[in-house]
Amino acid sequence: MQQSGPEPVRPDGTGGGGLPEPLIELSDVTVRYGAGPGSVLAVDKFSLAIPQRCFLSIIGPSGCGKSSVLNLIAGYHKPSSGTVRMNGTEIVGPGPERMVVHQQSTALLPWFSAARNVALALTARGQPKAAAREGARHYLNMVGLAGFDDHPIYQLSGGMRQRLALARALATEAKVILLDEPLGAIDALQRAVLQDLLIRLWDETHTCFVMITHSVEEAVYVSTDVISMSARPGRIIRQQKFDFNRSALAGADSHVRASPEFAEAEEELYETLTAASSGKTAPSEGD
Ligand SMILES: Nc1ncnc2c1ncn2[C@@H]1O[C@H](COP(=O)(O)OP(=O)(O)OP(=O)(O)O)[C@@H](O)[C@H]1O
Numbered sequence: 315m316q317q318s319g320p321e322p323v324r325p326d327g328t329g330g331g332g333l334p335e336p337l338i339e340l341s342d343v344t345v346r347y348g349a350g351p352g353s354v355l356a357v358d359k360f361s362l363a364i365p366q367r368c369f370l371s372i373i374g375p376s377g378c379g380k381s382s383v384l385n386l387i388a389g390y391h392k393p394s395s396g397t398v399r400m401n402g403t404e405i406v407g408p409g410p411e412r413m414v415v416h417q418q419s420t421a422l423l424p425w426f427s428a429a430r431n432v433a434l435a436l437t438a439r440g441q442p443k444a445a446a447r448e449g450a451r452h453y454l455n456m457v458g459l460a461g462f463d464d465h466p467i468y469q470l471s472g473g474m475r476q477r478l479a480l481a482r483a484l485a486t487e488a489k490v491i492l493l494d495e496p497l498g499a500i501d502a503l504q505r506a507v508l509q510d511l512l513i514r515l516w517d518e519t520h521t522c523f524v525m526i527t528h529s530v531e532e533a534v535y536v537s538t539d540v541i542s543m544s545a546r547p548g549r550i551i552r553q554q555k556f557d558f559n560r561s562a563l564a565g566a567d568s569h570v571r572a573s574p575e576f577a578e579a580e581e582e583l584y585e586t587l588t589a590a591s592s593g594k595t596a597p598s599e600g601d
């Protein structure tokens with residue numbers, strides 16, 4: 315199912331008038347880097363309406379434009395054509411209502427403790443220092459870092475840094491958390507634990523999560539909605555809904571991944587992506 319044209323399609327399968335306004339809306343977006351014969355068309359005919367409350371994963375071949383799409387929502391760059399809106403207002407730059415967490419948490423300040431890194435987000439929201447310090451403890455507890463308040467960043471493992479980056483993103487009380495392969499550098503066992511943490515945080519905070527992942531298993535397990543993208547120029551080739559995360563939240567996590575339904579969903583998404591990867595990449599130079 316390829317989505318094209320200016321009319322966004324909601325990942326929950328609904329569309330048309332009378333529905334609640336989406337949180338984020340990308341309408342007929344293209345992203346082209348550079349100009350003239352050497353330019354690169356990274357994203358093409360990309361229309362998507364992201365509802366207020368969803369865990370959306372974006373998956374697709376390397377270089378297909380996933381980060382480009384996320385960066386549009388973050389406001390790091392503008393589309394070459396088309397529009398990106400949040401609650402109906404065009405996104406023109408970064409803002410505290412949209413927080414990005416990258417793969418290796420490079421934005422953490424290494425000379426600050428874990429608590430001070432989180433407290434920064436709270437003082438930026440206008441909280442006095444003492445309250446921010448207290449508030450930081452709350453967010454550290456949420457991500458399983460209770461007791462690590464005074465630890466400097468360089469004493470934390472990769473997984474703990476990702477937890478900390480999540481805590482800081484949540485402390486901003488952003489409406490949407492943008493995750494660019496947040497667990498990409500985490501070992502398999504720890505990754506499964508952090509996937510459960512992501513689901514729980516998403517559920518508890520009532521925030522919209524938009525995540526890029528290269529893992530089919532991860533996309534199927536954590537998401538309410540999955541967008542599959544074609545090879546560059548990236549277009550939406552398929553939108554699917556899942557609810558395995560609900561079962562995991564209900565306490566059946568060890569059974570979810572072992573169920574035949576899960577294996578089937580994984581296989582189907584894998585096949586979609588295999589077809590996408592082997593698809594002909596449109597010309598990128600001067601097209
Ligand atoms: N600032 C830039 N200037 C020029 N080209 C860029 C720029 N950013 C990205 N590109 C190109 O746009 C295309 C899409 O890049 P993007 O980073 O969005 O892909 P991606 O799907 O996130 O890839 P990956 O899975 O490897 O992270 C690539 O061909 C990339 O080289």
Ligand SMILES: [Mg+2]
Pocket residue numbers: 380381382
């Ligand atoms: Mg990327």
